[in-house]
Every structure is written in structure tokens, then in C-alpha cells.
Amino acid sequence: MATPYANAVRKGALAAGRLHRRFGLRERLEASGGSVNVFSLISQLDLPLMLRPLDGLLGAYFNVPTKGILVTTQRRLSIQRFTAAHELGHCELDHQISLDNEDSMLRRMPTSFQPAIDQQEVEADGFATALLMPKWLLAIHMKRQGWTQPDLRRPSVVYQFSLRLGVSYEALCWTMVRLKMLQQKDARALLQVPRRDLKQALLAEYRPQDYRGDVWLLTERDAGGLVDGSRNDLFVLKLTEHSNGGYLWNIDELRASGFVIVQNSVEAADQRSVGDPGLRRVTAFPPDEFRGRMILEETRPWDASQRLSRLELEMDMSGPEEEGLSRAERRRRLEAA
Numbered sequence: 477m478a479t480p481y482a483n484a485v486r487k488g489a490l491a492a493g494r495l496h497r498r499f500g501l502r503e504r505l506e507a508s509g510g511s512v513n514v515f516s517l518i519s520q521l522d523l524p525l526m527l528r529p530l531d532g533l534l535g536a537y538f539n540v541p542t543k544g545i546l547v548t549t550q551r552r553l554s555i556q557r558f559t560a561a562h563e564l565g566h567c568e569l570d571h572q573i574s575l576d577n578e579d580s581m582l583r584r585m586p587t588s589f590q591p592a593i594d595q596q597e598v599e600a601d602g603f604a605t606a607l608l609m610p611k612w613l614l615a616i617h618m619k620r621q622g623w624t625q626p627d628l629r630r631p632s633v634v635y636q637f638s639l640r641l642g643v644s645y646e647a648l649c650w651t652m653v654r655l656k657m658l659q660q661k662d663a664r665a666l667l668q669v670p671r672r673d674l675k676q677a678l679l680a681e682y683r684p685q686d687y688r689g690d691v692w693l694l695t696e697r698d699a700g701g702l703v704d705g706s707r708n709d710l711f712v713l714k715l716t717e718h719s720n721g722g723y724l725w726n727i728d729e730l731r732a733s734g735f736v737i738v739q740n741s742v743e744a745a746d747q748r749s750v751g752d753p754g755l756r757r758v759t760a761f762p763p764d765e766f767r768g769r770m771i772l773e774e775t776r777p778w779d780a781s782q783r784l785s786r787l788e789l790e791m792d793m794s795g796p797e798e799e800g801l802s803r804a805e806r807r808r809r810l811e812a813a
């Protein structure tokens with residue numbers, strides 16, 4: 477028999493599924509990859525949302541005199557997104573006013589299998605989790621990246637997975653447990669690994685000033701996809717390079733678009749044979765608040781028209797959300813003006 481807790485999670489998940497269908501999100505994300513843009517959804521629903529420094533609160537939902545949402549400016553983008561999704565859940569499920577602090581929300585990932593403390597809060601968490609991490613979206617990313625279930629026990633994989641979904645590493649670990657993609661003991665082991673160690677391993681010898689930003693590992697598998705990140709984030713590009721055929725990845729295109737290259741090298745991908753392709757490894761900072769397309773081509777330096785491969789990515793590195801209206805709402809108003 478389903479417990480009241482399971483029923484509340486399910487009620488939230490059903491409401492999230494209705495919203496996915498209403499906006500055709502599955503079809504869109506199957507084509508583009510990337511994450512569910514909850515701020516854009518809220519804007520399209522014409523639900524007022526403001527970002528503010530909120531002492532001790534992550535967010536709030538008001539239903540009187542009119543419906544509205546507040547989200548903190550004092551947390552990273554993944555937490556702002558989860559909070560916005562939770563508050564949207566309150567609205568979609570016709571809940572009463574809710575003031576959501578860290579204790580109540582982040583510790584009660586919809587996955588802690590405790591009896592429900594508060595029906596409406598569990599429903600909103602179930603909504604947020606299902607909205608941002610539906611099983612079909614996890615499957616889209618796993619297929620694109622070639623990840624299989626055993627890979628989900630690798631911290632480096634889970635970290636890159638969480639970036640692509642726009643959720644925290646913790647939230648993804650517990651959601652995978654709930655979806656029976658991961659065992660609880662494996663989730664606990666994953667949570668023991670400091671994120672800083674994962675970033676350091678990716679950056680190899682490069683040492684940034686601090687490790688607040690995320691480090692995206694981008695490969696040919698991300699081509700045509702969408703990267704939704706924040707201002708301090710870094711990229712490590714790992715690309716197969718066919719230098720044996722005279723082809724090199726043209727890093728000058730990156731520099732010309734304002735990226736700062738802090739590391740650039742070629743590793744032999746395979747030691748067995750001299751003729752095998754190498755692995756180009758580039759570490760770069762995007763320009764400040766970068767929004768646009770990153771294009772890289774593998775060409776012969778003396779004949780750029782002979783293109784062997786191309787990596788094209790849509791990027792928005794202007795997160796996290798700042799005080800005032802969300803970025804999605806500001807853009808919508810600009811377009812309407």
C-alpha cells in the first residue's frame with residue numbers, strides 16, 4: 477500500500493508531468509539537450525517572480541493578495557533553480573503561503589524516506605524533483621554521453637550529469653536513488669567525495685584562484701547541445717585530434733570569441749600506435765556573462781575549408797540569477813518591447 481509520503485510525491489510528480497506536456501518540453505529537450513529552464517517556464521506562465529537577498533530563506537510562495545514567488549540571490553544557480561521549481565509547485569498545486577528555509581527544504585530531498593512532516597511541502601518537493609529531473613531527461617543525457625548504469629557510481633560522471641541537468645550533485649544522487657538507478661549506499665559513497673577534488677582532477681595542473689565555479693568537461697558528445705552555467709565556470713575541452721592526417725582543432729576561434737585559454741596541450745589518446753589520433757585538451761574561461769555560440773573546428777591549418785569535424789554549442793554563462801526579475805523574464809520583456 478502506498479504511504480501518504482509516496483502519494484504526496486506522486487501528486488507533485490503528476491503536476492510536473494502536466495507542465496512538461498503543456499510546454500512540449502520533452503520534444504524540445506530531446507532535440508537540444510540541456511536542462512529544464514524553470515525561470516523561463518514561470519515567466520511564460522505569467523507568474524510574478526522576484527529575486528532578493530532573503531535572510532535565512534531560500535524562497536517563498538504567496539497566494540494572497542495575488543500569487544507570487546520570491547527566490548534568494550544568495551545561493552548558486554542550481555539551488556535557485558530548485559527553489560523556484562519548489563515554489564512553482566506550491567502554485568501549481570494550489571497550496572497555501574509557504575516560507576521555505578534551508579532546513580526544511582534541502583534536508584528534505586524528496587528521497588529522504590521519512591514520514592511526511594508536511595503534506596504540502598512534500599508535494600512541492602516531489603513537483604520540483606520531477607520537473608527538473610524527469611526520468612526521460614536523465615535518459616536523454618545518458619544516451620548522448622554514452623553513460624550506462626554502472627557509470628552512475630562514478631563521482632566524475634555524476635558531477636557532469638548534475639551540471640547538464642542544472643541541479644546540485646546531492647539532488648541528483650538522491651533522485652537517482654528514488655528512481656532506482658542507484659543504491660542508497662552508492663549515493664552515500666558519492667556524497668563523501670568533495671566537489672573540489674572533482675574540479676581539481678579535471679583541471680589537472682591548472683590552479684584557479686578559487687573553486688567556487690563549476691568545471692564543465694565538454695567533448696564531441698556535447699555537440700549541438702546547450703550549456704547553462706554561471707559566471708565563474710570553467711571549461712575543459714577534450715577533443716579527438718587527427719593530427720596524423722594534418723588536422724588540428726582551431727583554438728584561435730575560441731580566442732577570437734573572447735575565451736581565455738589557460739591550458740592547451742595534446743595527449744596521445746592511445747600509446748599502441750604512432751598513427752592513432754591524439755586528444756586535444758583545452759582549459760578555458762568564457763568571456764564575462766557570455767551568451768552565444770561556441771564554435772570550434774578541426775581543420776588543416778593551411779586549408780581551413782577542409783573541415784573534418786565541428787563542435788558547436790549554445791552557451792549561457794550569465795548565471796546565477798541576480799536581484800530583481802529573472803533573466804528569462806527580462807529577456808521576454810525586451811523582446812516584447
Ligand SMILES: [Zn+2]
Pocket residue numbers: 562566574575576596597600
Ligand atoms: Zn515550500
